[in-house]
Amino acid sequence: MATSSSNGDALPVVDLSPFLFAGDDDGARDSATAAVREACVSTGFFRVVNHGVPRELMARALELSAAFFALPDEEKAKVRPAEGSSSSPLPAGYARQPAHSADKNEYLLLFNPKLGLDLQYPAEPAGFRDALEECYANLTGLGLLIQDVLNECMGLPPGFLAEYNADRNFDFLTPLRYFPATSAEETNGISAHEDGNLITFVLQDGVGGLEVLGGGGGWIPADPVEGSIIVNIGDVVQVLSNNKFKSATHRVVRKPAAHRHSLAFFFNLHGDKWIEPLPEFAGNVGEPPRYRGFKYDEYLQLRMRNKTHPPSRPEDAVDIAHYAI
Ligand SMILES: O=C(O)CCC(=O)C(=O)O
Numbered sequence: 001m002a003t004s005s006s007n008g009d010a011l012p013v014v015d016l017s018p019f020l021f022a023g024d025d026d027g028a029r030d031s032a033t034a035a036v037r038e039a040c041v042s043t044g045f046f047r048v049v050n051h052g053v054p055r056e057l058m059a060r061a062l063e064l065s066a067a068f069f070a071l072p073d074e075e076k077a078k079v080r081p082a083e084g085s086s087s088s089p090l091p092a093g094y095a096r097q098p099a100h101s102a103d104k105n106e107y108l109l110l111f112n113p114k115l116g117l118d119l120q121y122p123a124e125p126a127g128f129r130d131a132l133e134e135c136y137a138n139l140t141g142l143g144l145l146i147q148d149v150l151n152e153c154m155g156l157p158p159g160f161l162a163e164y165n166a167d168r169n170f171d172f173l174t175p176l177r178y179f180p181a182t183s184a185e186e187t188n189g190i191s192a193h194e195d196g197n198l199i200t201f202v203l204q205d206g207v208g209g210l211e212v213l214g215g216g217g218g219w220i221p222a223d224p225v226e227g228s229i230i231v232n233i234g235d236v237v238q239v240l241s242n243n244k245f246k247s248a249t250h251r252v253v254r255k256p257a258a259h260r261h262s263l264a265f266f267f268n269l270h271g272d273k274w275i276e277p278l279p280e281f282a283g284n285v286g287e288p289p290r291y292r293g294f295k296y297d298e299y300l301q302l303r304m305r306n307k308t309h310p311p312s313r314p315e316d317a318v319d320i321a322h323y324a325i
């Protein structure tokens with residue numbers, strides 16, 4: 001079976017084995033592709049299994065991440081390239097959300113290890129850096145695979161997205177730690193948002209709290225299922241598809257008495273790329289474009305400003321509606 005909705009799982013589940021192992025018939029690929037398409041036009045959120053990323057690596061990376069975030073603040077603060085010393089697309093390394101932010105988490109922002117940026121990867125705990133680099137490589141491979149599936153779902157010429165999004169230097173990996181909820185009212189871990197990139201992968205520990213906004217307006221839990229990876233579609237795909245494919249609205253609700261750890265990987269477009277609805281979803285089908293064109297880096301910087309200088313009113317944060325026509 002290519003797809004299933006396993007017992008009690010609120011998310012569509014897509015089995016990627018037909019794409020990874022030779023010998024599978026086209027029918028299994030077609031039904032997995034159809035399941036991805038259905039998820040993309042409804043919520044932009046699904047779960048993948050048999051994705052090829054080793055279970056052992058996922059568990060090891062999350063465990064070492066918990067050990068890193070348990071280090072004293074002054075140790076964590078060392079994992080930060082000096083201001084102006086680095087050429088990363090966004091500020092790399094360790095950061096904690098500002099105290100006045102509604103988001104209650106701390107994170108590492110890690111770019112392609114091949115960029116050779118000093119001090120963005122932690123030296124402690126032992127083995128963490130290796131695990132992160134392995135995750136980076138594995139999740140890049142998964143991004144390339146899902147991108148090809150999306151290309152098919154969108155009915156684009158073969159290899160179109162792979163060529164449009166061929167540069168891998170703006171992808172980033174973020175280990176995150178959410179603080180335990182302190183009261184029944186104070187549970188926000190990450191406010192409802194959409195991701196700016198193409199495709200996001202989330203690996204999570206057993207605590208739970210990630211939720212996606214369903215078509216009917218209710219929040220659907222993306223419960224932890226060992227070995228599975230959560231996939232969500234981001235703004236780049238929503239703009240290219242002229243709103244046909246949804247950039248998933250999601251949030252993290254904090255639980256009492258437990259830190260939550262996750263690893264999110266953002267398969268992303270290079271900042272120099274121009275982005276606007278593709279003719280296949282606009283002019284060619286008689287639809288007006290729903291977004292004006294923009295250089296992607298402008299949007300990335302505006303989004304980072306939301307984090308470093310959170311506006312006092314959440315509705316003033318810049319999101320993709322900024323470019324809507
Ligand atoms: O930690 C998670 O589960 C999700 C993180 C997230 O949505 C983000 O960093 O954009």
Ligand SMILES: [Fe+2]
Nearest residue numbers: 193194195250
């Ligand atoms: Fe997100």
